[in-house]
Amino acid sequence: MLAHQRQARILDEVRRAGGVRVSELTTLLGVSDMTVRRDLDQLAADGTVQKVHGGAVLAARVTEEPGFEAKSGLAQGAKRAISTRAATLIEPGTAVALSAGTTTWGLGQHLASIPGLTVVTNSTTVADTISTSATGKHTVILTGGVRTRSAALVGPVADATxxxxxxxxxxxxxxxMDGHAGFTTPNLAEAETxxxxIDRARxxxxxxDSSKWGTVGLADFGPLSAADILITDDGMPAEAxxxxxxxxxxxxxxxxVSEEAAP
Structure with missing residues (x-):
């Protein structure tokens, strides 16, 4: 097998599994670990993988946290569709919690039509949109805590509440979200919150939205099985x-209908 053929096979394996170990690749390809490491060096130089201790992951797979304004401009059509569908699951007179996030912020705009809710949130933006769209209709409990770039309130105060x-x-x-890492965030304190x-929800x-698939933040806060229901858009790849x-x-x-596809 030529070098470029090995490297293509390695890249396919990284994409399939999310990450690979040098020891696994030596067995898979039937070559020495030195050869594998040279191939990983080349793929890293090409910007397609990121070398980690003992192996490699997809480049930029571990991501940083953008601010709320930056995130709110992404995948807007999918987020609107998801939040609209989520609102149909809420029964009047119940207690619901909305975490921080731009899609949950969109869901907050739908709550005015559902009477008698008690809403718990650790998001200043979610609380603001409920106060604006459903003034006096709901009891809103804001957890308190330290505010992150994504407008999440986190830390011991939020967690205790x-x-x-x-x-x-x-x-x-x-x-x-990722098949191996589960649900993740770049913020350690937000993961704990x-x-x-999750622990207090029935x-x-x-x-x-489908763009979240394959993105892995620094800290995980639950496996995929932690979700009783997951709502996403039909742009999600078949394998995912x-x-x-x-x-x-x-x-x-x-x-x-994505903004790009709209006439």
């Missing part, structure tokens, strides 16, 4: 759909 409560449904936004939210509903269908309690795919 959440752990003193119970809610019927949690609508959870995620920075990334999300774990607390039903966990994850809202994540299969993984999600096997892992989550219920997978809901919503159609949408």
């Amino acid at each position: 959440i752990r003193s409560l119970h809610f019927d449904q949690l609508f959870l936004g995620v920075h990334g 999300n774990r607390a939210l 039903t966990v509903i994850v809202l994540a 759909r299969a993984v999600l269908a096997e892992s989550v309690g219920e997978l809901i795919l919503v159609p949408y």
Whole structure:
């Protein structure tokens, strides 16, 4: 096998599995670890993989956290479709929690039509949109805490508030989701707060557009199986759909027209 053929095979394996070890590649390709390391050096120089101790992952697979304004401009059509579908799952008079995130922020705009809710949130932007669109209609509990770039309130104050409560449904936004890493965020404190939210919810509903698949943040806060329901758009690749269908309690795919495809 020529060098470029090995490197193509290695890249396929990284994309399939999310990451590879040098020892696995030596067995798979039947070459020495020195040869594998040279191939990984070349792929890293090309910008397609990122070398880690003992192997490699896809380049830029571990991501940093953008601010709320930056995130709100991404995948807008898919997020609107997902939040609209999520609103149909909420029953009047129940207690619901909305985590921080741009899709949960979109869901907050739908709550004015659902009477008698108690809404728990660790997001200043979610609280603001509910206050604006549903003034006086709901009881809103803001957790308090330290505000992150993504407008999430996190830390010991937020976690203690959440752990003193119970809610019927949690609508959870995620920075990334992956078959191996599960649900992730770049912020360690936000991961802990999300774990607390999951722990206090009777039903966990994850809202994540298809661009989140394969994105891995620094900290995980639950496996895919933590989601009783996952709502995403029909742009999700077939392979990812299969993984999600096997892992989550219920997978809901919503159609949408992307801004690029709209006339």
